[in-house]
Each structure stands twice: as C-alpha cells, then as structure tokens.
Amino acid sequence: MGVKKFIELVTETLGLDEMKKSSKKKSIKNLLKKLKSKKDSIDKELKAKVGKKKKKELSEELDIILFQIKKGEAILKKLNS
C-alpha cells in the first residue's frame, strides 16, 4: 500500500473529512443564529419610528441580511446532503 493510500485510509478511518464537514456545519449554524438575531433587531428598529434616511439604511441592511441567511441556509443544506 502506497503512502498516499495509507493516509487516505487513516483519514477515512478516523473520520477526519467528516470532522472538517461537521466543524463547517457548526460554524454556519453559529453564523446563521447571529444573522437571524440581527435580522430580528433590524425588524424591531424598523417597526419603531425612524427617520426616512435611517429607514432606507435599515431596509437595505435587512435585504442584505435576508440574502445572507438564504445563502447560509443553502450552504448548510449542501453540507447536510
């Protein structure tokens, strides 16, 4: 058995690839949690009375956050599949 094959076997046996995947999953879950809580706080701010300029700014941030959440969920789905 070649060295490369041996290392692949060790990686597979020890589940090192899975470990990397699960660490990524954990990271994306952490980020999604933070982004969702940020979204909630922007929602709350938008519901309160704010100036036109601030409202525009918050709406833009909300659009970005929603996009990031969607992106994060897609990554998580891919990692789970």
Add this chain to the structure above:
Amino acid sequence: MLRKILLPSIFVVLAYGFWISPDFKGIAAGVSIFLFGMLTLEEGFKVFSGGILEKVLEKSTNTLYKSIGFGFITTAIMQSSGLVSVLAVSFIGAGLIGLAQGIGIIFGANIGTTTGAWLMAGFGLKIKISAYAMPLLVFGVLLIFQKAKSLKGIGYILTGIGFLFLGIHYMKEGFESLTTTIDLATYAVDGIKGLFIFVGIGIVATILMQSSHATIVLVLTALSVGQITYENAIALTIGANIGTTVTAVIASLGSNIDGKRLSSAHFIFNMVTAAVAIALISPIIDSVNFISEFIGIANDNYTLKLAVFDSLFKVMGVVMFIPFVDKLVQFLENRLKGKDKQEVESYESAQYLNDSVLEIPATAMAAIVRETKHLYVNAFEIIAHGLNIKRTNILSAMELEDVIKDSYSKNIVDIDEFYEHRIKGIYGEIIDFATQAQSQMSPEDIEELYALKIASKDIVDAVKDTKHLQKNLLKYKNNSNKHIQDQYNGIRIGLAELLRSIDAISKMSEEDEIILLLSKIKVHMQRYDILANGTLDKLIRNDLITNEMATSLMNDSSYAYEISKHFIAMAEVIFIDDSGDIKNLDGDMFISDEDVDSIIKKGE
C-alpha cells in the same frame, strides 16, 4: 580565530580519549546521541509550534505569572529550554508578546528544565531505558517518511525521545564500565576551591555541548555510579546554569534587538541566581536536605537530592527576580535600543518583520499579518489625504457630507512622495520576507501567505488608483458646473464611507456585523458603475456635462470602483479572525458580484 583552533583541539582531545579508554568512547557517544535526540525532538515540536502554541500563547501570557506557567509547561513537555527561548524571541519579534512576558517565559523555562532532572533521577537511571528506545526509533523513523506534516512531526518527536533514551543508556553503561577501571571520584575537590573548579567545569561542559540539560543528565549519570561527589555535582549544576546563558548570548549576537534583550535578561537572571547560590551554598544544601527528608528521599539518594537542589535553586532565582521584572525591562530597553528608536528615518520601514520570527511559521505569518495592517494604516492616511479629507473626520461620527467639506489641505498632497516614503519600502519588505518565510511552511500555510501577499498588493494598488483619481477629483470638486461637482463629491463621500467602514471592520469582533458591513460596502461599490446605472447617459443626454468631463468621470468612477474592490478584498483577508466561523467557512459567506446584483435588484 578561536573557533578555528577550538574545533580541531576538541577533535584531538576526543580522539585521544577514545584511544586510551573505550568507556570514554561510550560516554561521549551517549552524549552525542542524547544531543542528537534533543535536536530531533525540537524539530518535531516545531511542526506543532504554529497554530496551537499561538492560540495558547494569546490566553496564557497576558500576565507575568501566566507567562512563567507557559514557559514551565512547554519546557516540561518539550524538554528543551532552547526551543522555548527561540519561541519567546519569535513571539516578541512578531509583536505577539512584550519583553516582560518574554522574560516570564524564560523564567518558566528555567524551572521547566528541572523536570528533566527529576525524570532522569526518578526513572531514567532506575529502569532499563534502552528497551524503550528501540521501538520508539522504529515507529518514529517510519512516521518521518510520511508526507503528512503532523505524522512527520510525531515521527520526529518519537525518534527524538528514542535517541534521548539511547543516549542515556550509553552514558550509563560507559560510566558503569569506567567504575571498574578508574575512580573519577578520587579527583573530587572539597570546599570552596572545589566549588569554583566544578562550577567552571560545568560552564565549559555546557558551552561545548550547547545544552545544560545534557550536562545535568551527564552529571546525574556520573553521580549515580559514584564517579563524582554530591558536592561537586551541585557545583557542576550551577556551572551548567551559567554555561547555558553563554550559549544563548553567543546565539543572540546575530539576532535582532528583541533576541538581544531577551538573552541579556536570561544572562543577568542566571548569573545573579548562580552568584547567590554560590554565596548561600551551605544554607541551600541544608534546605535541600530538609526538603528531601520531608518528601521521603533517602539520605544517600544523591541523584534525587540533586534534582531537589536543581529545582530549589531555579525556583529561588525566579522568586528573587519577580519583583524586579519591570525594572529589568526598563533597564534593557534603555541600554539596548533598536533601530526604530535610534534613528528617525524619512523612509518608513517594516515594524514587525525580522529574522527572529522566521524560525516558526506561525510567528512569521503573524508578523506578516501585522505588517500588512501597518501598510493598511499608512495607505488609509494617504488615500484620505489624497481625497483631501481629514483622517480624523473619517474616523469620527461626523456626517459624510460634512466630512468632505472640511478639507485636509489647500495644496495638493503629493501621493507619489507619500508612496515612496510610506508604502513602497514596507511592501517590498513584506514580499521579501514572505519569500523567505515560505521555505519553512506547509502547502496550507503557503496558500494563506499567498492571500496575504495579494492583500498587500491590493493596498498598494488602491494607493496607486488614488493617485490617478486625485487630479480630476480636486479639479472638479469645486467646479462651476454643479452636476460634475456633485458627481465628484459623490465619489469622495463614497470613498470616505468605504474608509470608515473598513476601519469599523478592523475593530469589530462580532462576525455577523462584519459580514453585514462587508456586504454593504460591496453593494455600495456598484454606485461607481455609472454606465450601467444610467447616470452618465443621463448627464450626457441632457447636456449637463461636457464630453471631456464625461470621459474624466467615467475613468475616475472606474478608479473609485477599483479602490473599493482592492480595499474590500484586503479586509476579507487581514481583518477576519483566524479562529472564527467566517474563516472556517473559507470565504463561503462572502458575497460575489452576482450576489450583489441580486440584492440590488431586490431592493429596486
């Protein structure tokens, strides 16, 4: 000259020794194998000294006591104060720790070396250690041949331990055989005269072997078979402690200012401790006897008693020095001044890049990150002034519309001069240093290093683009044509917002905030695409600006876009926490140009 004579002389003495005594040959071979084992062990630990150590270091050296603990534990594990000293110099050089913490690490390492004496006296001399050496060597060598960095590292560590065991075995065997032919103990010298003679021998032996650890192991082995007396062994141990600083000072002659300061601290510490130990030798020996009796060491177990002495002597030194660390730091910083303090150069140079950090890939990487941040700080100022905006206003909470009204200077800032003095040299040093550091790095590290080199280039390119932008920006910012004036001031506001946001990112720790702000400035960057968003078309169609103005605006919007692109790309590399979730996702959460388009479309 001395070196030219010294080495052949040592060879002649050794050759003569081998010729007259096969036992001496065994002992010398044992010492050589032991030293080779230490080198191999250091090689192995260097593989792991990167990321893990850096992370531990951040949390464990913020106080003097924690630094001492760090030095003690790492030396006890790696059994090499030499490697720990190299690490400490590298960490200071990379700006990861200060001199006081470095001194703390050295203090801890000094106590850490005593574990070697305990292991040797407690186990090494009592069991047949060579039986463990063989399998360790076989497994170790097999692992060294593996491609994976960590397996290779483990291989070096196992082989190192194997050689240490084998070395001890040969030393022990050599001394045991020697006992049958010659009794070195007859050469023992009593009293104060003996103390000084054997301290001297300890110094010379340590300088020759470049390791106090090896000297102490040799002393313990000789003591275990009665070839030296307990009193002389104590003197040899004190000598070894002085000898080790001589090697450290010699090694630091070629190092940078941090290395010189640290080795000077090491020298002062060990010399004073040794002087106090010599002056108070009788009460110290009494204390050793008392402690030994208290912990149940037999009165005639001299090897363990020597380990007690070694520990007591070193702990005493550390306790004695702790109250004076700040004064020692002050003294060394005043006495040994670096280039940065000695000469104020008009050409700014790198602050964190020096040879001492090259040894360890993680510290080299940390130094490059810090230097790139230094380059960014300079570029930030140049870009702000190039736009004729005050840096302090950008960093304040002032409305951006007001920020651009408060001009930095009535005259045009010479970006070329700024570039020559504060960018070019540092950038060149980063690239040169990165090339040198690369040779010690793994493929993954090299990939990270490449990203850092690109980040530096992004900074340089952003400055160059500002230079191109500056000419028309200053020409049109107060132009009588209101439309072109608005466009150029819009560019200034946009870039001021970019600089403010990047500065905020550099200080942020919340990752959701970082992602949001990075995405936001990426979205805002699209405002410079005046062809696609119809701005230029509208201005020309309605005859609001001249053709010349239109061409300038098109080119300059493109420069503003490039500046933003370069700065955002740089921020994604240097301001993202290495141990954070964003980094772990390899940039998957950063938005692409297509993502920006989708966000803009949704917002419309």
